[in-house]
Amino acid sequence: MSDAVKTVDDMEFSPAAAPLAEKLLDPALEILARYPLGRQRSALLPLLHLVQTAEGQVSPAGVAFCAEVLGINKAQVGAVATFYTMYKRRPAGEYLVSVCTNTLCNVMGGQEVYDQLVEHLGVGHDETTADGKITLEHAECLAACDYAPVVTVNYDFTVDEATPEAAVGMVEKLRAGERPTPSRGARLCTLRETQWQLAGYADDRDGAVADGVAGAPTLRGVTLAQEHGVAVADFNPDTPIATTKPARDESAKPVKDASPARRKRAEPGRGAPATGGKDPQVRTAEERHPNAATPARGNPVTSSGRPAPTNPAEAEGMAGNAPAGDAKPAGDTERGESIVSEASAAQERGGPEEKK
Amino acid sequence: MTQPRREVLQKLTPVLTKRWLSPDAWKIDTYERLDGYSALRKALDVHPDDLIQLVKDSGLRGRGGAGFPTGLKWNFIPQGDGKPHYLVINADEGEPGTCKDLPLMTYDPHSLVEGAIIASYAIRASRAFIYIRGEAVHAARRLRYAVREAYAKGYLGENILGSGFDLDLVVHSGAGAYICGEETALLDSLEGFRGQPRLRPPFPAVAGLYASPTVVNNVGTIASVPYIVLGGADWWKSMGTEKSSGPMIYSLSGRIANPGQYECGLGITLRELIELAGGMKPGHSLKFWTPGGSSTPLLTAEHIDTPMDFEGVAAAGSILGTTAMQIFSDQDCPVYATWRWLEFYHHESCGKCTPCREGNYWMVRTYRRILSGEGTPADLDTLQDTADNIFGRSFCGLGDGAATPVVSTLKWFRQDYLDYIEGRTAPRLSAKALVGAH
Numbered sequence: 053m054s055d056a057v058k059t060v061d062d063m064e065f066s067p068a069a070a071p072l073a074e075k076l077l078d079p080a081l082e083i084l085a086r087y088p089l090g091r092q093r094s095a096l097l098p099l100l101h102l103v104q105t106a107e108g109q110v111s112p113a114g115v116a117f118c119a120e121v122l123g124i125n126k127a128q129v130g131a132v133a134t135f136y137t138m139y140k141r142r143p144a145g146e147y148l149v150s151v152c153t154n155t156l157c158n159v160m161g162g163q164e165v166y167d168q169l170v171e172h173l174g175v176g177h178d179e180t181t182a183d184g185k186i187t188l189e190h191a192e193c194l195a196a197c198d199y200a201p202v203v204t205v206n207y208d209f210t211v212d213e214a215t216p217e218a219a220v221g222m223v224e225k226l227r228a229g230e231r232p233t234p235s236r237g238a239r240l241c242t243l244r245e246t247q248w249q250l251a252g253y254a255d256d257r258d259g260a261v262a263d264g265v266a267g268a269p270t271l272r273g274v275t276l277a278q279e280h281g282v283a284v285a286d287f288n289p290d291t292p293i294a295t296t297k298p299a300r301d302e303s304a305k306p307v308k309d310a311s312p313a314r315r316k317r318a319e320p321g322r323g324a325p326a327t328g329g330k331d332p333q334v335r336t337a338e339e340r341h342p343n344a345a346t347p348a349r350g351n352p353v354t355s356s357g358r359p360a361p362t363n364p365a366e367a368e369g370m371a372g373n374a375p376a377g378d379a380k381p382a383g384d385t386e387r388g389e390s391i392v393s394e395a396s397a398a399q400e401r402g403g404p405e406e407k408k
Numbered sequence: 409m410t411q412p413r414r415e416v417l418q419k420l421t422p423v424l425t426k427r428w429l430s431p432d433a434w435k436i437d438t439y440e441r442l443d444g445y446s447a448l449r450k451a452l453d454v455h456p457d458d459l460i461q462l463v464k465d466s467g468l469r470g471r472g473g474a475g476f477p478t479g480l481k482w483n484f485i486p487q488g489d490g491k492p493h494y495l496v497i498n499a500d501e502g503e504p505g506t507c508k509d510l511p512l513m514t515y516d517p518h519s520l521v522e523g524a525i526i527a528s529y530a531i532r533a534s535r536a537f538i539y540i541r542g543e544a545v546h547a548a549r550r551l552r553y554a555v556r557e558a559y560a561k562g563y564l565g566e567n568i569l570g571s572g573f574d575l576d577l578v579v580h581s582g583a584g585a586y587i588c589g590e591e592t593a594l595l596d597s598l599e600g601f602r603g604q605p606r607l608r609p610p611f612p613a614v615a616g617l618y619a620s621p622t623v624v625n626n627v628g629t630i631a632s633v634p635y636i637v638l639g640g641a642d643w644w645k646s647m648g649t650e651k652s653s654g655p656m657i658y659s660l661s662g663r664i665a666n667p668g669q670y671e672c673g674l675g676i677t678l679r680e681l682i683e684l685a686g687g688m689k690p691g692h693s694l695k696f697w698t699p700g701g702s703s704t705p706l707l708t709a710e711h712i713d714t715p716m717d718f719e720g721v722a723a724a725g726s727i728l729g730t731t732a733m734q735i736f737s738d739q740d741c742p743v744y745a746t747w748r749w750l751e752f753y754h755h756e757s758c759g760k761c762t763p764c765r766e767g768n769y770w771m772v773r774t775y776r777r778i779l780s781g782e783g784t785p786a787d788l789d790t791l792q793d794t795a796d797n798i799f800g801r802s803f804c805g806l807g808d809g810a811a812t813p814v815v816s817t818l819k820w821f822r823q824d825y826l827d828y829i830e831g832r833t834a835p836r837l838s839a840k841a842l843v844g845a846h
Contacts, residue, residue, distance in 0.1 A: 086578050087578075088492075088535065088618070091599070091618055093599060093600035093601075094580075094598055094599055094600050095600065096600035096601075097580070097581070097582065097583050097597065097600065098580070098581065100583065101542075101581065101583065122600075131602055132600065132601060132602055135585065135602040135603065135758075136542075136582070136583035136584050136585050136603075137583070137584035137585065138542045138543070138582075138583040138584035139583055139584075150543075153748070154504050154748065154749075154752055155504060155702065155734070155745045155748040155749050155752075156504065156505060156661055156662055156734045158748050159662075159736070159740050159744070159745065160662070191543075192502070192504070192586065192752050192755060192756065193502055193503070193504040193505070193506075193752070194543060195501045195502060195506060195507045195509075195510045195541070195543075195544065196507050196510070197504070197505050197506075197507050197659065197661035197662075197667070197732070197734060198507055198659065198660065198661050198667040198668045198669065199667075200661055200662070200667070204543070206545070207542070207543045207544075207545040208545055208546055209546070236546070237545070237546045238545075238546055238549060246545055249545060249548065249549065249552075249581075250542060250545070250548075250581045250583075251581075252552070252578075252579065252580070252581065253552075254549075254552050254553060254556060255549045255552075255553075260549065261434075261549050261550060261553045263546075264514070264546055265431060266428055266431075266511065266514075266515050268668070269666070269667050269668035269669070270428065270511045270515070270668060270669055271425075271428055271429065271668070271669075272666050272667075272668030272669065272670065272685070273420060273422070273425060273657075273658075273668060273669050273670035273671050273672070273684065274420075274422045274425040274426060274428055274429055274669075274671065275429070276412070276417065276420060276670075276684065277417070277420040277421075277422040278422070278429060280414075280417045282417055282418060282420045282422070283422065284421050284422070284423055284643075284646070284647060284655070285646070286643055286646065287638075287639045287643060288639065288640070288643070289443055289446060289447075289638040289639065291638065291639055291640030291642075291643065292640075293450065293451075293454050293458055293459070293462055293637065293640075294458065294461070294462070295454050295455065295458050296455070296457070296458055296461070297455035297457060297458060298455065299452070299453050299454050299455050300455075300571075300572065301455070303455075303456075303457070303487060303488060304455055304456050304532065305532065305572075306492070306493060306528075306532035306533055306534040306573075306574075307489075307490055307491055307492050307493070307532070307534075308492060308534045308535075308574070309492040309534075309535060309618075309620075311576070
């Protein structure tokens with residue numbers, strides 16, 4: 053087994069996850085620290101964004117890395133990764149060009165914009181040009197209907213009130229290595245840099261946060277009001293609040309959940325949260341429904357958490373049958389590796405031990 | 409383009425949108441100069457229960473679509489239960505037509521942060537999350553920057569402004585799933601799961617995030633709170649109607665001269681809003697429109713004088729929703745529009761409930777058949793039947809939302825369907841047009 057598991061400092065990762073762990077363990081642990089103790093699974097969405105910064109997609113290795121950092125199994129991560137459209141299952145290009153083709157953008161010309169880009173780039177939905185520059189997609193409502201039809205690049209609003217010509221001109225610039233100025237978003241960066249921000253990190257590029265002025269449609273109502281001197285009357289910021297109680301008493305204090313200590317790479321004991329030896333699926337159920345662990349009233353409970361059998365025959369049958377999990381894939385181990393690969397690894401080492 | 413009349417202009421109520429005119433309002437120094445964080449100081453000087461009462465008195469109702477009274481929602485949080493409480497802000501704006509929260513977070517992010525601190529104090533939460541739509545990267549940039557500034561100034565973190573109140577605020581980006589705008593799906597997503605709705609009860613107020621009492625509020629709702637704290641409940645109620653108080657950001661898009669965001673008191677009519685927007689686009693006349701995003705039953709030109717508040721729109725047989733008015737003209741086809749919405753609902757159905765998952769799949773196919781000129785009159789019955797079997801038979805509102813454009817276009821525009829079926833309208837879909845279909 054010596055070469056089956058690689059070690060990064062003191063935390064063990066499977067061979068599949070180890071290369072990503074080398075690159076991403078520190079930010080991954082920072083992300084975990086944002087969520088309450090014992091609730092680290094909340095970090096899964098940002099972790100998947102993080103994995104994409106290194107891989108341009110969520111590959112099986114990325115799934116394994118997330119699973120091992122969180123102490124859940126790969127099926128649980130895979131179920132989440134495949135649910136959300138922003139997690140790509142093929143390597144995406146440097147720029148993701150999204151055209152809104154939902155109803156309003158569609159009738160305002162978004163479908164023509166999309167069709168023209170398909171023809172011009174020679175790729176379809178969720179496909180990448182051969183030079184690896186551009187992934188094209190048609191998107192659902194991008195929440196900018198007052199600028200319809202809209203085109204985003206790496207999710208930043210880049211072409212408003214788009215025409216096929218404007219969109220083609222923009223992608224040509226991208227292919228030529230230029231970075232056109234987005235209409236309302238920040239200066240363009242690569243998709244992987246955007247994904248770094250999606251993982252919850254600030255955009256530290258000089259001036260990027262300040263980029264993007266409000267367009268005329270956004271300001272239309274408030275500008276009209278200003279031009280015509282319309283304001284809401286009688287606004288007095290010192291209006292008193294009716295009080296019935298003193299400001300500070302015990303009933304005003306929140307109950308706090310536990311924050312995890314920020315773990316650094318060099319500290320021992322960091323990595324996956326303590327699992328208490330429980331199956332990930334059981335842990336998940338208990339965390340989400342604290343009452344799930346409550347034993348049935350009046351019945352003695354066996355060590356597995358099931359009610360004790362009431363007669364010897366039942367006891368015998370129970371002893372011989374492990375309970376079937378309701379979601380955990382058969383054969384997965386605590387760490388998420390399949391027993392099939394373990395068995396084949398054992399064979400490579402000279403056959404199963406029982407045959408000795 | 410026509411100039412709006414004075415009496416219509418007077419219906420504008422720039423409150424939440426006012427700071428958008430200051431290009432640097434997203435920076436904390438500018439924000440502070442424009443009344444920023446003064447509501448927080450005021451709020452921390454009173455008991456949380458008095459704040460809840462203030463919000464109740466203001467009549468503020470949720471801005472995310474359902475219009476539930478905000479103070480009541482806060483009041484449902486059991487106090488003294490020994491559990492941590494959470495505030496979760498729903499910033500997963502994605503309802504087709506809706507574009508009010510993204511500009512608010514981009515151009516005035518501190519108003520949301522300040523509202524979040526006040527709301528957390530009121531419900532006794534020491535941890536709050538803003539679940540922002542993944543695609544909203546620029547709004548998230550500004551929001552994360554604002555949160556960092558607020559920490560640096562002592563508005564977030566420990567012992568806020570010396571009050572002894574602590575709050576951690578995390579901006580959490582989603583990953584592209586419309587369903588996560590549904591509050592229980594959002595909570596599942598925030599817990600690191602597939603975003604699928606939960607069966608209620610228990611409601612989030614009792615068992616929400618991490619099975620703890622949780623308030624889930626829309627961006628617009630939370631951003632309204634500082635203004636209520638400053639101006640008081642009576643001032644707030646001077647806008648809007650008796651049962652739908654306050655200002656609302658109306659998102660107008662489509663076949664009008666000046667699409668955009670118009671903040672007016674609740675109860676304004678579409679006729680007045682179109683006037684503010686400079687009239688219809690030349691050569692277009694109003695045919696159908698959504699009062700609050702595509703999940704609300706469509707209305708027609710005859711509903712142009714319906715008051716756009718919760719009660720008025722309900723009386724017209726629709727829902728106020730997110731006040732996202734997508735305006736379509738006589739040059740737009742309601743059958744085509746509905747097909748495209750259904751492609752959306754079909755794509756975004758999370759797959760949990762059979763009626764929504766399967767029903768949308770089949771309705772999309774029926775629409776494609778009609779639009780490619782191969783429909784039969786029986787298809788209309790099939791559509792009606794399918795929609796009826798989706799409506800009210802799913803865990804969350806996505807299924808209902810998908811059924812509404814079908815039912816409402818069949819009701820108002822049956823002839824448009826028959827024109828395709830009977831060959832009077834040329835087919836809209838060909839192999840090329842279907843490239844964009846999933």
